[in-house]
Amino acid sequence: MSIRHESAHLHVSGQALYADDIPLPANLLHAAFGSSTIAHGRIRSIDMSAVLASPGVVAVAGASDIPGENNYGSILHDDPIFAPGIVQYAGAPLFAVAATGYTAARKAAGRARVDYEPLPAILDIRAALAAQSMVLPTERVERGRPSEALARSPYRLRGTVLMGGQDHFYLEGQIAIAIPQEEGGMLLISSTQHPAEVQQVVAQALARRANQVIVQCRRMGGGFGGKETQPALIAAAAAVLAHKTGRPVKLRLDRDTDMLMTGKRHDFLADYEVGFDSTGRIIALTVLLASRCGYSADLSGPVNDRAVAHIDNAYFLENVAIVSCRCKTHTVSNTAFRGFGGPQGMVVIEQIIDSIARKLRLDPLEVRERNFYGTDTRNVTHYGQTVEDNIIQPLVERLAASSEYRKRREQIARWNAQHGVIKRGIALTPVKFGISFTATMWNKAGALLHVYTDGTVLLNHGGTEMGQGLFTKVAQIVACELGLPLTAIRVSATDTSKVPNTSATAASSSTDLNGKAAQAAAQAIRQRLAQFAAETWGVEPAKVTFQDGQVFAGEERFTFAELVRLANGARVSLSSTGYYRTPKIGWDKKTLQGRPFFYYAYGAAVSEVSVDTLTGETQLLRVDILHDAGSSLNPAIDLGQVEGGFLQGVGWLTSEELWWNSQGELHTHAPSTYKIPTARDWPSLFRVELLEGAPNREDTIYRSKAVGEPPLMLSISTLLAIRDAIASCGSSGQLAEITAPATPEAVLRALAAVRAEAKAGVAPAIGTEAAV
Ligand code: MTE
Numbered sequence: 001m002s003i004r005h006e007s008a009h010l011h012v013s014g015q016a017l018y019a020d021d022i023p024l025p026a027n028l029l030h031a032a033f034g035s036s037t038i039a040h041g042r043i044r045s046i047d048m049s050a051v052l053a054s055p056g057v058v059a060v061a062g063a064s065d066i067p068g069e070n071n072y073g074s075i076l077h078d079d080p081i082f083a084p085g086i087v088q089y090a091g092a093p094l095f096a097v098a099a100t101g102y103t104a105a106r107k108a109a110g111r112a113r114v115d116y117e118p119l120p121a122i123l124d125i126r127a128a129l130a131a132q133s134m135v136l137p138t139e140r141v142e143r144g145r146p147s148e149a150l151a152r153s154p155y156r157l158r159g160t161v162l163m164g165g166q167d168h169f170y171l172e173g174q175i176a177i178a179i180p181q182e183e184g185g186m187l188l189i190s191s192t193q194h195p196a197e198v199q200q201v202v203a204q205a206l207a208r209r210a211n212q213v214i215v216q217c218r219r220m221g222g223g224f225g226g227k228e229t230q231p232a233l234i235a236a237a238a239a240v241l242a243h244k245t246g247r248p249v250k251l252r253l254d255r256d257t258d259m260l261m262t263g264k265r266h267d268f269l270a271d272y273e274v275g276f277d278s279t280g281r282i283i284a285l286t287v288l289l290a291s292r293c294g295y296s297a298d299l300s301g302p303v304n305d306r307a308v309a310h311i312d313n314a315y316f317l318e319n320v321a322i323v324s325c326r327c328k329t330h331t332v333s334n335t336a337f338r339g340f341g342g343p344q345g346m347v348v349i350e351q352i353i354d355s356i357a358r359k360l361r362l363d364p365l366e367v368r369e370r371n372f373y374g375t376d377t378r379n380v381t382h383y384g385q386t387v388e389d390n391i392i393q394p395l396v397e398r399l400a401a402s403s404e405y406r407k408r409r410e411q412i413a414r415w416n417a418q419h420g421v422i423k424r425g426i427a428l429t430p431v432k433f434g435i436s437f438t439a440t441m442w443n444k445a446g447a448l449l450h451v452y453t454d455g456t457v458l459l460n461h462g463g464t465e466m467g468q469g470l471f472t473k474v475a476q477i478v479a480c481e482l483g484l485p486l487t488a489i490r491v492s493a494t495d496t497s498k499v500p501n502t503s504a505t506a507a508s509s510s511t512d513l514n515g516k517a518a519q520a521a522a523q524a525i526r527q528r529l530a531q532f533a534a535e536t537w538g539v540e541p542a543k544v545t546f547q548d549g550q551v552f553a554g555e556e557r558f559t560f561a562e563l564v565r566l567a568n569g570a571r572v573s574l575s576s577t578g579y580y581r582t583p584k585i586g587w588d589k590k591t592l593q594g595r596p597f598f599y600y601a602y603g604a605a606v607s608e609v610s611v612d613t614l615t616g617e618t619q620l621l622r623v624d625i626l627h628d629a630g631s632s633l634n635p636a637i638d639l640g641q642v643e644g645g646f647l648q649g650v651g652w653l654t655s656e657e658l659w660w661n662s663q664g665e666l667h668t669h670a671p672s673t674y675k676i677p678t679a680r681d682w683p684s685l686f687r688v689e690l691l692e693g694a695p696n697r698e699d700t701i702y703r704s705k706a707v708g709e710p711p712l713m714l715s716i717s718t719l720l721a722i723r724d725a726i727a728s729c730g731s732s733g734q735l736a737e738i739t740a741p742a743t744p745e746a747v748l749r750a751l752a753a754v755r756a757e758a759k760a761g762v763a764p765a766i767g768t769e770a771a772v
């Protein structure tokens with residue numbers, strides 16, 4: 001049912017409380033990080049005298065002030081909270097200072113005098129590959145006989161696909177407040193997608209037990225994956241200062257520090273060779289997939305695994321070999337970002353398919369369709385999972401028809417023939433995205449549900465709210481199970497003391513997981529109440545029904561609140577936990593084989609763009625999307641996720657450029673130089689539809705599908721529409737490659753290459769063996 005976000009009225013009126021809005025005790029201290037100015041080096045000495053003498057300063061903390069473990073690494077322990085003698089990226093935290101005011105803390109933090117012995121820095125993927133500098137050992141996945149199949153392919157292409165990273169640019173930056181409690185306890189208010197991990201890291205850093213640390217999060221002003229592992233650093237630093245001073249400490253990063261210090265989406269390169277036939281069907285593919293992980297592993301293992309597992313997107317790759325290199329560089333440690341490597345894998349194959357189509361002078365959509373997974377044959381992925389729920393072909397056909405793709409392609413060709421400066425392009429790309437954490441153990445959730453004697457319900461579950469609407473959906477589920485109006489349900493802040501050992505709110509799975517856990521808790525309560533009513537009024541428990549705030553037991557009829565009061569009087573427990581774990585899945589992280597995903601979410605998008613060939617500027621003229629959310633729990637929220645995800649992807653692929661200088665200093669660390677999409681970038685015509693009548697064939701909560709990440713990848717259509725427009729400036733058969741982000745500079749470079757090539761007349765004639 002379309003119901004507005006539970007906090008919509010608070011968001012728009014400014015009443016929603018984010019961590020920074022929470023009233024705090026008067027003895028609160030504000031903290032700021034002092035950070036490294038060089039990419040790689042040994043710290044010879046740090047002179048803190050000017051910091052300590054700075055007005056308002058109360059304390060400083062560095063590596064030696066950490067009573068426990070100086071680490072916040074989530075999988076490997078290779079992320080120091082404060083650099084212990086060596087720095088590995090420009091922006092790395094060295095120490096934190098606590099002062100009586102926010103500005104005082106920031107000013108003081110900049111006054112440390114650090115003497116470095118610089119060490120050689122590896123800054124990009126190519127340099128890391130050359131030096132074989134990796135954060136994790138290289139992995140390989142192979143299926144079929146890729147080299148033989150390549151050798152016998154009538155056509156072959158070799159090339160490189162490049163794409164940049166992306167800053168999360170959540171509106172609310174990283175923040176944590178640490179409030180000391182009695183007997184060594186520590187309460188943390190943290191803007192985090194992963195309260196359980198913050199709890200664990202803080203406990204380890206302070207050498208406390210887990211039951212002494214409580215982490216709460218009511219909501220985030222956006223996370224997008226950037227608050228999966230990074231908040232543990234912020235929380236741990238605040239906790240160390242709170243421990244040292246015995247006072248509450250708030251640590252809020254300003255935007256520049258946030259962008260310099262915290263990990264981003266991984267940029268990737270892919271060196272590939274593809275073999276195909278004259279219809280465009282792929283016969284063999286070999287890919288070297290390499291990403292910039294930064295100085296530590298963080299989540300780079302699973303991020304790159306997901307890239308490997310999405311390099312097929314919706315296409316059957318019969319003979320394929322993928323080498324996955326997780327490159328270590330002296331840059332910030334890259335992390336989760338909406339899609340978690342999936343988008344990068346998909347960009348690779350979509351660019352390759354586009355190249356095949358251009359080489360063969362076919363419509364790229366034709367080549368896409370020719371390579372789609374089948375339903376009975378050609379339906380097993382290269383990681384061994386059978387695609388059981390494939391709906392990509394009918395979905396794409398419907399979108400191609402409703403968007404008038406073919407007719408518009410002709411219109412665009414006519415436009416381009418008539419216009420010299422403004423060129424147009426169009427592209428349709430599909431999405432098939434696997435739902436579940438690839439690490440099977442995280443596919444679980446817990447919930448805690450209380451019913452009070454006035455008939456109201458307080459619900460807690462392991463998921464966090466970051467704007468995606470999780471709390472709304474889970475409240476809807478509980479209301480539905482108990483036959484109550486939504487107003488009777490309240491979801492409280494996520495709290496490690498209520499539901500323990502939770503997974504990160506990530507992988508788009510939180511409604512799947514927490515929704516089912518909350519359903520189990522609500523069903524337990526309903527059964528108890530039904531049993532009580534049945535015994536009291538002598539009917540079968542199955543005959544007791546809950547609807548519209550009423551309970552019906554044979555001839556008897558009560559309000560829910562009345563029944564609850566009676567049940568409480570009869571000493572029936574009105575509180576329950578619920579637990580859920582995803583069935584059917586399992587995946588061998590060593591061989592990258594198995595069934596990592598419970599199911600797939602599908603979608604497709606058509607983008608039409610115009611490109612100003614004088615300035616390189618691009619504009620989204622029209623976007624048509626058909627997206628599969630199964631039986632949507634809340635179409636209003638799901639449409640918001642599709643629109644927002646799409647536009648965030650457009651930002652990644654067109655305007656958001658991270659630029660480091662040759663010293664490894666990030667220069668784009670503020671909105672003045674880092675361009676996220678704004679209202680101006682909204683497509684002039686934007687038609688978004690959810691696929692109707694397509695319930696999830698797996699037993700998910702009310703047959704819905706996860707919707708948080710998959711729509712981001714619909715934006716690949718925009719990149720390829722730009723490529724299509726650029727191609728119109730060259731001759732048929734030219735590849736017209738464009739790198740992401742397709743900034744005006746990148747577009748002008750691509751245009752220049754296309755024109756130079758067309759002039760030289762090097763586009764090979766079709767029918768001859770393609771140059772390799
Ligand atoms: N939507 C909003 N408004 N804000 C966010 O931070 N994060 C995205 C997506 N949608 C995000 C969002 C990411 S990265 C994920 S994994 C999912 O939401 C997480 O929530 P879900 O599991 O409830 O979909």
Ligand code: MOS
Binds near residue numbers: 193226336507
């Ligand atoms: Mo989302 S990248 O899984 O937090």
